[in-house]
Amino acid sequence: MISQWVIPVPLLPDEIISSWLVRAALIQGCDPLVLTGSVWPKLRIWTRDTDRFFDDESIDPLCAVSGIPKQEFATSTLYSVACQIADGNLPVKASWPWMLTLGARNTKRRSGLQYCPVCLGEDSTPYYRLQWRYAWHVCCEKHGCALYDRCNTCNAPVEPHRLLAEDQQVSVCATCKTDLRKAIPTSCATNALDFQREADRVVLQGQGECLGKTIDVHHWFDLASFFTSLIRRASRSNNTILIDFVHRLGVKLPEGLAVIPGAGIEMLRIQGRQKFLESLYPLMMVGQEQFELALKESGIATQTLCEKGKALPERLLEMASSLPDKSRIRTRKQVCKLSGPRPRHEVMRMMARLQHKLEMAKR
Template sequence: MTSAFPVHPQPLPDELFSSWVYRVARANGQNVFSFCYLLIPEMRNTYYNLDYVVTEQILQKLSMPLRVTYFRSRETTLDSYSGKLFASSTPKANRKACILQTGSQKNNHRRYCLQYCPLCLAEGEPYYRKVWRVSFITVCSRHACQLYDRCPRCSSPIRPLLNDVGQPHKMPFLGAITQCFHCAFDLKNTVACIAKTDVVKDTILYERILREGFIKLEVGSNWIYSFSFFQVLRHLMRLVLREVVRDQEKDNIQDPDMLPHNLRYQCMSLLTGVFSNWPSQFMAFCINNKLIYSDFTNNTNKRPLIPYWLEKNIRQNLYSPNSPPSEQSVIAAIDYLIAHDKRLNASALNRLLGYEDSGVIKKVLKSYQRNKLFHLPYMRKPE
């Protein structure tokens, strides 16, 4: 289809692709799925993950009849973050680092992958921002309030496209873009919750880095690619989750991109100011939280395991290969592995304490085995 539609709304500032398509369809008297079926049939039955299936061909099909440039339409997609938020996406797995994940279709009702600010939705024409899909963005920098990732009335995920399909309770209308698909609550009426000032300040910084694609942490230092910076930020969220979640949940810490808003907001609260006065503030954070060098070398599965701009600053302070662990720390690590029903062997202890092959660990472990009657490599007591 090459002729223009009767109405062709242009993408609004930082608008998300699915939000834009929703407004275009409604403006032309269609629901989203009829619109997609007529114009881009390859997108039908993708309502749960619409923002992940956008391709160059789909954008070209939309651009001409909607009288919008290809570049402007691409700015609504999550792939426009490539090279800024993440180095590249993983098309086969539909994964994009630092983007809230939708998961599989059968489990999409369990994932809170879209956030919103009620004050933003109440201003002018309501629409959903692309930045609201970013996992470390937990507050609205414009209104200094927390974002929401679910309906405050029924706790359903934010799924505006489901207002255009069969309703679970046979609601006799097609809901507006700001209404909950499940209970019809207008999200604009959500009571705004004031965010912590430091979290808002950090969010403003992160949004600026995301726009520019670069960051310089100190005067005279080299520029850092934003996706490398956000890789470290995302890993820091994983590290502080150990303090956020309950002890019995520590073994099931998930990807930060799959966590609900309340946990991600707590993580960002613990990370406030961590990149200010670089690197002194970062070092103080690591010491206060008992982070060691190996905590950062495991932030990716490929080598080099740590970005050079980070490694050169923390190695001299956190890497101590010649300092053996104390016997008390080894015993505490053994007790921790036993208490959490984990395998007990020298490799597990070295990994937990941040060593490669410590003689002290081997010595204490042999003594512990002899006195406690544990069999290696498994930490099972004999019956």
């Protein structure tokens, strides 16, 4: 295939497609919005998450102008890894599990793209990596520093698609034009980096170990999601049995967790995810014997272990089958709650949702 552009722009190692699109525009001397408008005249692609592209309608016009084959683009989007994690059930509009959400409104973003200032600084051509959109990536393994998810100067989200031709490099902040490579590297939490390494290994090998058994990528991340929600519940709960249970598993509960709208780790900013991964790592590493002992000795009931309306991950079903069932007590409690005030965390969440909306409206 031959490129129709004056200057052909090859994809760089692990480059994410949105980074390549912006680079391609800047190299041709035009604004990213102008280039994408000419490739897809009928689509306003920056109002969507371009890194989730996988359909022919989106990719074919790009192959035609760039001369890059479809298979190469396939490795530069989130689709294949997200597909493994979600076992093929990827919603068109809702967030994808373990992939950071952009919170896009028109062409503005709330968050979702991270960077390592040292990596960008060492690149002969700075570019954004695919891995920086994974929710479990909070550190740069190569440089041992924490990633950034905002501009270090003006705190705006990283939005390279809003750059202009004269900005020339994708490593410039689209809002204040600061060079993101100048951000000072900070240290990264050890357990969070260990979790990141383990999750990367699971994705690469297509399987992982958990509670003494080998499970596939989907079930491993499903368990990690379940444990994430267990950590969140335990850290905001007064339920001493639940807290005792997680302590028995060697988990130190995170403090000062950000209150976020929705429940997913995919929407959290980097500091919040780092805290979760710190607590999550020992949970994912716990042995079957220790887990079963903690279930038994804490006296935890099925309803405390698993939130109402949620299913237990497959790996836990058998182990939890002998737990006491207190469903009747719980039902009665819930009926009483309906007439009372909303719990504090719910009010905080509503407030956070409102603040997000105001923040977006101001931008």
